[in-house]
Amino acid sequence: MIKPHNIYIHVPFCMSKCNYCAFFSRACANPDWDKYSNGIINEIEHWGNLLGRINVPTVFFGGGTPSLMPVKTFEKIMAKIKSVFELTPDCEITAEANPKTIDAEKLSGFINAGVNRLSVGVQSLDDSKLQFLGRRHNVNDALNLIDMAQKLNLRLSADFIYGLPNDTTDDVIKLCRQINSLGLTHCSMYELTIEPNTPFAKMNLNMPNNNEMADMYNAIDENLSLPRYEVSNYATAGNECRHNLNIWDGAPYIGIGHGAAGRILIDDNWYEQRGADAQFEKLSDHARAIERVITGLRTVRGVLLDRDVQKIINMQYVYEHPELLHQTSDNRIAVTKRGMLILDDIVLNIVG
Numbered sequence: 001m002i003k004p005h006n007i008y009i010h011v012p013f014c015m016s017k018c019n020y021c022a023f024f025s026r027a028c029a030n031p032d033w034d035k036y037s038n039g040i041i042n043e044i045e046h047w048g049n050l051l052g053r054i055n056v057p058t059v060f061f062g063g064g065t066p067s068l069m070p071v072k073t074f075e076k077i078m079a080k081i082k083s084v085f086e087l088t089p090d091c092e093i094t095a096e097a098n099p100k101t102i103d104a105e106k107l108s109g110f111i112n113a114g115v116n117r118l119s120v121g122v123q124s125l126d127d128s129k130l131q132f133l134g135r136r137h138n139v140n141d142a143l144n145l146i147d148m149a150q151k152l153n154l155r156l157s158a159d160f161i162y163g164l165p166n167d168t169t170d171d172v173i174k175l176c177r178q179i180n181s182l183g184l185t186h187c188s189m190y191e192l193t194i195e196p197n198t199p200f201a202k203m204n205l206n207m208p209n210n211n212e213m214a215d216m217y218n219a220i221d222e223n224l225s226l227p228r229y230e231v232s233n234y235a236t237a238g239n240e241c242r243h244n245l246n247i248w249d250g251a252p253y254i255g256i257g258h259g260a261a262g263r264i265l266i267d268d269n270w271y272e273q274r275g276a277d278a279q280f281e282k283l284s285d286h287a288r289a290i291e292r293v294i295t296g297l298r299t300v301r302g303v304l305l306d307r308d309v310q311k312i313i314n315m316q317y318v319y320e321h322p323e324l325l326h327q328t329s330d331n332r333i334a335v336t337k338r339g340m341l342i343l344d345d346i347v348l349n350i351v352g
């Protein structure tokens with residue numbers, strides 16, 4: 001009996017490329033949606049043939065800009081997923097959306113086809129910063145989309161970027177207060193990082209230093225009304241992104257779409273997967289356990305100390321660094337607030 005798998009579907013198109021973006025996506029406002037959806041449908045069939053009619057607890061349409069997709073394309077893909085797999089009754093179906101690519105009618109179409117959670121790329125509540133980031137929308141466009149989704153009773157998240165050149169802790173505190181007034185139950189706060197081969201990489205920007213970034217990170221914790229549940233994610237209890245929580249916790253997932261990665265579990269064997277046939281390789285239990293420690297420690301609830309994780313984790317390090325790590329009552333290892341700031345170092349020390 002094959003366990004439930006979460007599904008990630010990649011939509012690699014955007015209206016234009018943002019100045020900081022290193023995601024796999026290309027600027028193409030009018031892609032060949034039939035060609036795209038036929039490819040996705042072939043991949044869904046492939047996994048259906050391999051795994052059978054498995055249960056699917058979450059589906060996540062990420063990008064790129066999934067909200068660029070016409071409703072008909074979205075319906076076609078959802079119909080295929082439902083015909084091949086068994087969506088659980090409370091299946092979480094998320095679509096990422098950018099302001100100005102979706103209106104109320106389109107959003108209703110997405111909802112009718114199954115979407116029950118929207119993740120909006122707001123990024124900033126300052127028009128000049130949005131322009132600097134290379135976003136195509138302004139603050140008003142973003143607020144309108146938030147308002148629209150709230151009126152339709154969708155579970156909602158919004159993404160923000162902080163730590164722009166010349167940003168101060170006061171700027172971040174102001175941003176948090178503005179976010180608090182939006183009535184969100186989930187948001188993601190990403191530190192701006194300069195990725196190679198992006199327009200920002202060529203601009204020699206005056207970025208905040210590590211200490212300043214750490215102060216901003218702590219300011220978010222202190223000023224945002226939503227509690228943190230992962231390094232960059234904040235939500236009220238019960239409104240966490242179940243898709244991401246499942247994956248960070250080590251649940252299997254299928255990556256669909258060019259370049260989308262997944263982890264497939266068949267008969268207790270893990271496979272690393274990319275696309276339908278670009279890659280399908282067995283992963284050792286050791287390698288999978290390391291992945292689970294890396295992703296699990298990103299979450300406030302931590303990584304489950306099961307047999308495979310016990311084999312690779314340096315418990316001595318855990319006991320000797322109570323300021324960074326602790327063992328929870330439900331048998332997990334979790335990092336403290338201070339530990340969150342140096343997670344990469346901790347992972348290097350804890351994995352044997």
Ligand code: SF4
Pocket residue numbers: 013014015016017018021022023025063064065098121
């Ligand atoms: S909308 Fe998102 S995926 Fe598209 S270019 Fe901008 S940051 Fe990248």
